[in-house]
Amino acid sequence: MKKIVLFVTLFFILFVSSASAEINERAVNADNPYLTLNYGASASWLTRIIEQNERSNFVLRDFLPGLYFTAELQNIKFVTPEIRLTAFYPLISTFNYVPQLSKTPLHFGADFFAGARIETGWNVFRMNTGLGLHMFFMSADRWNYLNMGVAAVAGIELAFSYGWSLLIDGFASIDNGNLGTNRQMEPFDITYQYQTSIGVRYSAKKRNDTALFIPKDSPQIILDR
Secondary structure, three states: OHHHHHHHHHHHHHHHHHHHHHHHHHOOOOOOOEEEEEEEEEEEEEEEEEOOOOOOOEEEEEEEEEEEEEEEEEOOOOOEEEEEEEEEOOOEEEEOOEEOOOOOOOOOEEEEEEEEEEEEEEOOEEEEEEEEEEEEEEEOOOOEEEEEEEEEEEEEEEEOOOOEEEEEEEEEEEEEOOOOOOOOOOOOOEEEEEEEEEEEEEOOOOOOOOOOOOOOOOOOOOOOO
């Protein structure tokens, strides 16, 4: 399972990079779709619950910092489709708030989101919301966990310059947490996850009409969107 996840992650990065170059090369005018790439830091709070009848529920919580990479397809009417991949490291794990020390530190998590957003905004500030499919993999001492479900995303975008934007996002997902090797011996009744991220986008194609920092001696240009 670990080798499959690593292979899929590497293939995704290579595929998106190749597709980005090809699509952007074809985008010779403002009407053609083109790809933009976002990247930055992310953090995830994963909660899994095993319900109990005669005592308090078993609650497992994990905190995972990581890095993300997103490919967005621009110039699509009404929505902005995206594919997002995040690599995580399981840093802190607790069982009913009691810290759990890992026997082996070589674990990782991989998060995949595919969906679409709608955008609105004004001046240098924009907001967006969207829905999509969510998949999460995490290796651990006992099991390799695989979760699948749906996620909602909301974000804000701040235009720094004509080409650079600051991106802040929040994700929330509800998943089936019993698709991994835990499904028979340790099934979960409830699995959900929160994520937040901060990153940037630079694009020579998707230009900001207005921005916070514009050189005073910058010549007037026609923005190519």
